[in-house]
Amino acid sequence: MKYKENINKNIFRGYDIRGIYPTEIDEDTAYTIGLGFGSYIKEHGKTTCIVGHDNRLSSPVLYEALVKGILSTGINIISLGLCTTPMYYYACIKLQVYSGVMVTASHNPKDDNGFKFAFDESGNCKGQEIQDFLAYILNGKFQEGQGLLSTYDIEPDYLELFKNNLHFGSRRIKVVIDPGNGTTSIIAKKLYEMFPIDLIVINGESDGHFPNHHPDPCVEENLNQLKEKVLAEKADIGLSFDGDGDRMGMVTNTAKFLPTDMYMILIIRDIINKVDKKEFLYDVKCSKALEDEIERLDGKGICYRTGNSYTKAAVRDLDLPFGGELSGHVYFRDRWPGFDSGLYAGLRMLEILSHTEKTVDELAEGIPVYYSTPELKFQASDDIKFTIIEKIGEYAKNKEYQYLDIDGIKVLFKDGWALVRASNTGPNITARFEAKTKERLEELQSEFTKVLQDLLK
Numbered sequence: 001m002k003y004k005e006n007i008n009k010n011i012f013r014g015y016d017i018r019g020i021y022p023t024e025i026d027e028d029t030a031y032t033i034g035l036g037f038g039s040y041i042k043e044h045g046k047t048t049c050i051v052g053h054d055n056r057l058s059s060p061v062l063y064e065a066l067v068k069g070i071l072s073t074g075i076n077i078i079s080l081g082l083c084t085t086p087m088y089y090y091a092c093i094k095l096q097v098y099s100g101v102m103v104t105a106s107h108n109p110k111d112d113n114g115f116k117f118a119f120d121e122s123g124n125c126k127g128q129e130i131q132d133f134l135a136y137i138l139n140g141k142f143q144e145g146q147g148l149l150s151t152y153d154i155e156p157d158y159l160e161l162f163k164n165n166l167h168f169g170s171r172r173i174k175v176v177i178d179p180g181n182g183t184t185s186i187i188a189k190k191l192y193e194m195f196p197i198d199l200i201v202i203n204g205e206s207d208g209h210f211p212n213h214h215p216d217p218c219v220e221e222n223l224n225q226l227k228e229k230v231l232a233e234k235a236d237i238g239l240s241f242d243g244d245g246d247r248m249g250m251v252t253n254t255a256k257f258l259p260t261d262m263y264m265i266l267i268i269r270d271i272i273n274k275v276d277k278k279e280f281l282y283d284v285k286c287s288k289a290l291e292d293e294i295e296r297l298d299g300k301g302i303c304y305r306t307g308n309s310y311t312k313a314a315v316r317d318l319d320l321p322f323g324g325e326l327s328g329h330v331y332f333r334d335r336w337p338g339f340d341s342g343l344y345a346g347l348r349m350l351e352i353l354s355h356t357e358k359t360v361d362e363l364a365e366g367i368p369v370y371y372s373t374p375e376l377k378f379q380a381s382d383d384i385k386f387t388i389i390e391k392i393g394e395y396a397k398n399k400e401y402q403y404l405d406i407d408g409i410k411v412l413f414k415d416g417w418a419l420v421r422a423s424n425t426g427p428n429i430t431a432r433f434e435a436k437t438k439e440r441l442e443e444l445q446s447e448f449t450k451v452l453q454d455l456l457k
Contacts, residue, residue: 001031001065003140010382011114012134014424015126015309018105018114021058025113027065030103033115034069036137041099041119042075043143050100050152052080052088054183054244057208058113063103066115067149070101074145078152084183084245085116086341090161091154092118093337104183107216107242108425110209123316126309155187163194165335166347169355174198174235177346178226180215181207182243184343191343197350202229215242217249217342218328220257220374227255236353237360239346246308247328248342250349252360260328261286263349265293266363267322267330270352272297275334281315281323283307284407284419285375285432289368305407307424312340326375370416371441372434378452380429385422388429388455392420395451411448415440418448429456 007029011019017033019025041049049070053063059082070077080091088102098121105112118124125133175197179185185206192199202225203212213222217240230238230251238251250258264282272278278299282290283306294301304314308329315323315331316338324330329340336344353360380388389408396403396411404410408421408430416435423430431448435441 001027001068003035003142004028004032005140007032007137009134012130014130015124015307016114016116017130018108018112018425020111021062021113025062027061030062030065030115031069032137034066035073035142036133037101037117038070038073038075038147039141039143040133040136042073042145044119046075046099046120048076048078048097048099050078050080050088050091050095050097051103052083052085052091052100053103054085054105055082055186055206055208056105056110056113056243059103059208062113066101066103071147071149072145073143074147076147077149079149080152080154082183082186083154084187084341086245086339086343087154087158087187089339089341090158090337091152093339094154094157095152102244104244106244107214107247109214123313124309126307126313158187159191159194161337162191162344162347165344166195166351168196168351171354171357172196172198173237173350173353174200174233175346175350176200176202176226176229176233176235176238177204178202178217178223178229178238178240179204180217180222180240180242181205181210181212182215182241182245184241184245188241188343192347195347195350196354200229200233200235202226210243217242217247218260218326223249223251223257227251227257230255237349239349241342241346242328245342246340248330248345249328250346252364254361256361258360258364259287260324260326260330261290262364262367263345264322264324264330265290265367266352266360267348268294268297268299269363271322271334272299275321277319277321279318279320281311281318281320283311283325284404284410284421285326287370287372287434288417289370292368303404303406306421307407308340312338370434370436371438373432373441373445376431376449377423378429378431378456380422380427380456382427385427385429388452389420389422391455392448392451413444416444418444420448420452
């Protein structure tokens with residue numbers, strides 16, 4: 001392995017480093033990132049970091065190359081080996097070592113891979129920090145030394161964290177879980193069997209080919225098997241998890257897909273009278289129903305930009321009891337350390353059900369009705385996508401529309417909204433629309449889709 005002078009700059013994205021293996025990310029890329037990471041944290045007084053990897057087919061070789069690069073700078077490594085991203089987060093907290101790298105591409109297709117990384121207690125690098133790290137790597141001035149490699153089994157500590165955190169009621173819930181053959185497969189069954197529930201597991205074998213469906217639980221079409229099993233087993237709920245375990249998707253007792261913003265409403269209804277600070281964060285993609293419901297409950301909603309690294313840091317920095325984003329990341333800080341765990345998010349819902357005789361569908365009653373599209377993707381190269389968003393902003397300004405520009409352009413109307421933003425995880429522009437009626441939804445979608453498609457010609 002060698003230092004890669006012509007490293008692909010486009011893999012350095014908004015929240016992490018991510019690309020296709022082996023064309024955009026290969027072993028030399030991983031080794032080079034290791035050289036840069038180890039050198040950077042060493043210059044900032046660190047001596048040790050934590051490294052883990054998910055179950056993607058390319059993760060072990062990229063992990064080995066990354067480790068070799070970091071060790072050659074003189075930084076010691078505590079290796080977790082194969083683990084979920086939340087297990088990696090908890091290891092950093094438990095061991096009080098906040099510099100680390102997780103080899104993962106989260107919910108991306110099976111041929112993708114990447115690196116989530118943190119230099120210190122501030123959490124995962126994001127935005128300009130990642131671009132500054134790229135510049136540091138390109139400078140090519142690395143530290144030298146020979147670090148020591150040790151291993152740590154975080155699983156017992158992680159299981160204990162769950163055991164001490166959850167308190168189930170007398171009702172026994174039947175749940176179907178779908179790890180989607182992702183990394184939660186290594187621990188989900190053991191973890192859920194710790195609690196008084198009737199558990200059914202599908203797609204529970206760890207397999208980086210993801211043979212049964214794409215590992216993104218917040219896209220409804222990926223939950224078809226889960227829906228069928230919930231109905232066949234007459235289960236109370238169905239839960240699905242993404243490739244590295246930090247996100248959760250959910251279907252109700254009637255196999256109805258419940259998006260994350262609706263899940264957040266159920267959680268906020270449950271905890272708002274149990275927490276002192278009644279403020280909750282959500283991202284720009286969430287339904288206005290969430291904002292309406294927080295106001296109805298006499299709470300305060302905080303709309304924020306999309307992105308796991310951003311939303312998690314904001315929930316922590318603002319000292320909020322709970323927050324999340326439509327993509328499936330949610331952050332509990334009422335009695336949990338604040339990191340996103342799909343398995344924990346699912347268990348919190350099961351805990352609520354165990355204390356009531358209501359079904360999930362019944363718990364969801366009374367939520368304000370809005371009609372919305374799923375997140376729509378339009379292919380746009382990384383070189384042009386941000387320019388396109390600027391032009392969408394110019395269009396909104398010329399039309400004298402009210403809009404937010406905290407993350408892309410979110411145009412606000414009395415009866416709905418239109419959101420167009422550049423993806424930070426791939427060469428795409430994403431759009432989402434919502435309105436009080438189906439007719440108005442079609443109008444908004446038609447107007448802004450046409451503008452976007454004209455700009456992309």
